[in-house]
Amino acid sequence: MSIRLLALIPVAAAISLALSAAVDAVALPLFLDTTGTILATTLAGPGVGIATGVVTSAVNTLRNPTFWPFVVVQIIVALYAWAAARAGLFRSFRTAVPAGLGLGVIASLTSTPISYLVFGCTTTGGIALTTALGKALGLPPLGACFFGSFLSDFGDKAVTFALVTSVLHALPRRTAARFPWALRAIGAA
């Protein structure tokens, strides 16, 4: 791994953890905690993306102990983002947002068993309340847990994909060309 890609990993992981300040300012129910993982993958491929996801989970665990069991989700996000980058789905919002919605479904399918078995679906207050809503609607326990995870992940991943698309298009071409996957992800190579 080149030194530049090695230097990218902590920066990308810190982006995921620092974006909460921007989310707080606009008061939207978003996490954006996979932004760094998706960005690192689209810039430098799956290895760097997976490393970013694992480092993000490890460091965030020291702040929020519920994070570590979801490291699997970060790895799946990196692999999905790599497939999306290979297909050039970050070329516009029209392709990136549906791809992000697809990731929302996959991420919630992956996180539901972890949330159900480890935390009894109480990962965050929002997920617990939407799970309670699912139960009130007559869904079985696992179905209600998926309902809660789905509501929180679906929009979050679409916004994350849109944000990464914005970043990739705003990067100067000369800077983008320094990363092996950036131009391919936006369909320019």
Next chain:
Amino acid sequence: MTGRRLHPFTLLAIAGALPALAWILPAPAGGMWTAAVALLLTLTPGWRPGLVVFRTALLTAAPFWVFLRLLHDVPTTIAIGLRITTMVASFVWLAATLAPDRLVEATVARGWSVTAAYLFAATITAVPTLRDRARRIVEAQRCRGLSPRGSLGNRLRALRALALPLVLSALHDVDERALALETRGMVSGARRTPLAPPPDSAVERAARWALLAACVAALIWRFK
């Protein structure tokens, strides 16, 4: 002995073993013991700092109990709640006692790849810097008249205006960091000399193996 004096690998072993045992041992007795040990550990950094860590652990764990009761019956709430309390208390204690620089030194002294230690320590130090930058960007954009309230579309546009400068400026830091790493000889396979490796006594090494053995034995006992 306070947690700060323990070897970083011992801290990690304790913080990993307690939640593992909480999930392996039968509920609620297993979870009760592990939660009690984890909460006692939070008091070890000293009287006043220990109380702060203890309170942080309780305040972090409390919402889980409320949400568990909202979703589950009492026995399930107690079983899962004790496991989550163990995990929360263990990691809050770990965060209070594990110094990243000591972990890097311990990793280097053991001869393991310095890359993993660098990634962990660099991320921990980069997060506060980027958070400060994010706050400055929020203030600067507000001064320019950006309104982060209103309709969903308005908020999403505001989010883009706040997040984009942060991410782009962070990416521009990558070259500077790469240059700094290159200057310090950060190449794969290079052997580094630790300046102040944390002492690792035979007792601590034995304790780490004992924790691993306890987890394996509990697993075998539970599923035999």
